[in-house]
Amino acid sequence: MIEASALTKRYGATTAVNELTFTARSGRVTGFLGPNGAGKSTTMRLILGLDRPDAGAVLVDGVPYRELDDPLRTVGAMLDATWRHPGRNGRDHLRWLAATNGIPDKRVDEVLALVGLTSVGKTRVLQYSLGMQQRLGIAAAMLGDPRVLLFDEPVNGLDPEGMAWIRQLLHALAAEGRTVFVSSHLLPEMAQTAQDLVVIGRGRLIYQGTMEEFIAQTSEHGVRVRTPHADRLRAALTGQAEFTESGGAFVVSGMDSDRIGQLAFDAGATLHELSPITGSLEQAYLDLTHEAVEFATPEAVQ
Amino acid sequence: MTASTNLLRAERIKLFSTRAPWWCLAIALVAPLGFTALFFALAGPEIPPTVGNTQLASGNGRTVLLVLAVLATASEFNWGTMRLTFQAVPSRVPALLAKTVVVGAVGAVLGLVVGFGSWALASLVQPDADLALHTGADWRSVLGQSLVFLFTAVAGVGVALLLRSVAFALTIVLVWTQVLEGVVLFIPGFGKHVYQWMPFHAADQFVGAGGFTGGALQLPAPALGPWGYLGYFAAISVALLAAGVLVTSRRDA
Numbered sequence: 326m327i328e329a330s331a332l333t334k335r336y337g338a339t340t341a342v343n344e345l346t347f348t349a350r351s352g353r354v355t356g357f358l359g360p361n362g363a364g365k366s367t368t369m370r371l372i373l374g375l376d377r378p379d380a381g382a383v384l385v386d387g388v389p390y391r392e393l394d395d396p397l398r399t400v401g402a403m404l405d406a407t408w409r410h411p412g413r414n415g416r417d418h419l420r421w422l423a424a425t426n427g428i429p430d431k432r433v434d435e436v437l438a439l440v441g442l443t444s445v446g447k448t449r450v451l452q453y454s455l456g457m458q459q460r461l462g463i464a465a466a467m468l469g470d471p472r473v474l475l476f477d478e479p480v481n482g483l484d485p486e487g488m489a490w491i492r493q494l495l496h497a498l499a500a501e502g503r504t505v506f507v508s509s510h511l512l513p514e515m516a517q518t519a520q521d522l523v524v525i526g527r528g529r530l531i532y533q534g535t536m537e538e539f540i541a542q543t544s545e546h547g548v549r550v551r552t553p554h555a556d557r558l559r560a561a562l563t564g565q566a567e568f569t570e571s572g573g574a575f576v577v578s579g580m581d582s583d584r585i586g587q588l589a590f591d592a593g594a595t596l597h598e599l600s601p602i603t604g605s606l607e608q609a610y611l612d613l614t615h616e617a618v619e620f621a622t623p624e625a626v627q
Numbered sequence: 628m629t630a631s632t633n634l635l636r637a638e639r640i641k642l643f644s645t646r647a648p649w650w651c652l653a654i655a656l657v658a659p660l661g662f663t664a665l666f667f668a669l670a671g672p673e674i675p676p677t678v679g680n681t682q683l684a685s686g687n688g689r690t691v692l693l694v695l696a697v698l699a700t701a702s703e704f705n706w707g708t709m710r711l712t713f714q715a716v717p718s719r720v721p722a723l724l725a726k727t728v729v730v731g732a733v734g735a736v737l738g739l740v741v742g743f744g745s746w747a748l749a750s751l752v753q754p755d756a757d758l759a760l761h762t763g764a765d766w767r768s769v770l771g772q773s774l775v776f777l778f779t780a781v782a783g784v785g786v787a788l789l790l791r792s793v794a795f796a797l798t799i800v801l802v803w804t805q806v807l808e809g810v811v812l813f814i815p816g817f818g819k820h821v822y823q824w825m826p827f828h829a830a831d832q833f834v835g836a837g838g839f840t841g842g843a844l845q846l847p848a849p850a851l852g853p854w855g856y857l858g859y860f861a862a863i864s865v866a867l868l869a870a871g872v873l874v875t876s877r878r879d880a
Contacts, residue, residue: 374717375710376879391717402714408707410645417644424637425715425722427629465711 326351326504327372327473331381334367334528341367343528344381349506349521351472354499356519356536357508360614364528365508369404369477372506385473386504395426401466402475406458411451415442415461418450423468436464455482463494473504480514492518512610516540526614547578548585548601554594561592576602634716634725641708642699642729651695655737656744659688663745667752676756678765679835681749685772686827686836688741689779690804696730696783697796704791710880719876723788727868730780738776742769742834764835767853771834774857779830782864788871823850826863832856 327349334342342364349355359365370376372383374390382389385400393399409418419433437443440460445453453461459479466474476495480488495518499505509515515522515536522539524532532539551574552558558575562568565588566580577585582599589596642648662684666674674680703709716722746769750758760766783800790796808825812818822828823846832849833856851859 370880373714375713393717396717397715404710404714405707408711410702410706410708412645412647413641414644417640421637421640421644422711422715424633424640425712427633 326387327355327383327385327506328387329368329372329381329383332368332371332378332383333380334364334371334376335379341528342371342378345525345528345530346381347523347530347533349504349523351504352499352502353520354495354505354507354518355521355523356515357506357523357525358512358515358610359508359510359525359531361510363510363525363614365510365525366404366477367528368525369402369475369508372475373400373402373404375404395469397422397426397428397469397471399469399471400473400475401469401471402477403459403462403466403479404475404477406455406462409450409458409461412449414447414449415453415457415464416446418461419465419468422465426469428468432468432470436467439467440464456484456487459483459487459491463491471503474498474506476505476507478508478510480509480511488514524610524613531613547576548580548582549598550575550577550585550589550596551598552589552594552596554592557592557594558589561588561594574598631721631725634722635729637712637715638722638726638729641703641726642733647698647702648695648733651691651698652733652737655688655691655695656740658691659684659686659741660744660748662687664748664752667749667756676749676753676758678746678758678760679768681746681758682742682768682772682831682834682836685741685745685775685834686804686831688737689776689827689830690801692734692737692776692779693783693800693804694797696734696780697787697800698793699730700726700784700787701791701793701796705793713880720872723784723872723875727781727784727872730784731777734780735773735777738773738779739770741776742772764853767833768835771853771857775830775834775860778861778864781868782826785864785867785869785871788875789867791875819846823847824859826860829856829860833860 329348330346332342332345333340345364345368357365357368367376371378372385372390385393390396390400416433416437419436420430423430423433434443434446437446440463442457442460442464445457450458450461459482463476463479466476479491483491495505495507499520507518519536522532522534522536523530524539550558555570555573555575559570562575562577566577566585568575568577570576582601586596586599589599663681666683667676667681674683703712712722713719746758746760750756760769786800787796790799804827808822808827811822811825814821829851832851833853835853849856
């Protein structure tokens, strides 16, 4: 479990993370979502003790990261797959990292096999493709068989096969009861991967909850109704629900399609179309984060 | 205890799993040995064949060792592996000290080989000269390189931690060793007195390798004895390291 409370980090005049409070539960894949520059990477660095917060705290399984003994055995993280020496081979990269926490070389070979890099373990990393580098980063995160895993944009630059592989891996890790915290600026990818969501914009929390709630809350934009008996439907809807008319169609909000259908039947209005409008998830997310950005700078907008 | 063993092992794997340190070691060995052989084979009376003068070329190896220490440390900032290290060792200081111990140990061994090797090679090239190790000063010249190289490596790690960039740190140490220390001599009046306190001049004084330049340039009498000079050189190295470790442990990674 990861618990952040009122986490704040400033760089000069910029507040990168602003009183951020959220929880990532064990046994779940938690998507950490926000536009570029929202403070996702900074938050990850604060979780791992690489940066010190100006205020607030973040605990990993109830303990500040800096107080963990052999932290790789509790928290595995890939913040940046390019954190490696290009002239060192993949196996040696994992060997030195494993050695810091007393993890044996046998485990290095296990994680190399897990991510499918056994055959290139002795190859220098500069010859790795982007996808292979991501796999090496994931292998590094898995070294200590940790209960908590953090990945910053793990699917960046991957082909569809690589994306599917990571998605399955994240699900499998969460199913084993681990906490999986994964950031992305792409909602569609998250929609298939994450069970819980933490959405931030301008360093502030915008949304925390399950993916289902997020979809339910943001995707119903009303019901579109077409009828040749517009007068009858208009009379029936007035006072019952909010609606607008354009191009010979009604858009009704605040009433589901079952009730609208019954209402139209009772009023004797034949229906040619009765369809819930499902806004795209991406649009809902953009609306949400866009609002947050505007709220954050009212002076600039007005 | 096991924690420090683990960190030493990690730093040892880091250092020897890339090519640059091996190249540096090869050059740091071949350059001083080669120059020493040339000096003793070709030089006339301006370089008398003494035990102290067998160490005249050791400065070349020392400079390359400085490059090795800077590369091993500063490149970790450039490539991001320092952040991975701090992720694995959040208290940071033990990891930085482990690196210093490993690089320092490599320096000490290299110094031993260069010091002893230069003397042995000189003896081979000029078998008629009396280069036997009679006095404590003779032994200090040959074996003392180990200590000089050890503290040179420590200084290199310290400078790299302070500057955090391969290009910046390399420029500083090369300009310092190759240009600045020598240029000081040309300041009229007090230049020679400042030169007495230049750290690598101090190192040369400890091993008795300063005689060549000292005689030609008519330097004032040494400010310290050999062991005093070693203490001075060591103090500067340790101060650089302490400053580097302190700054790195507090800064955001």
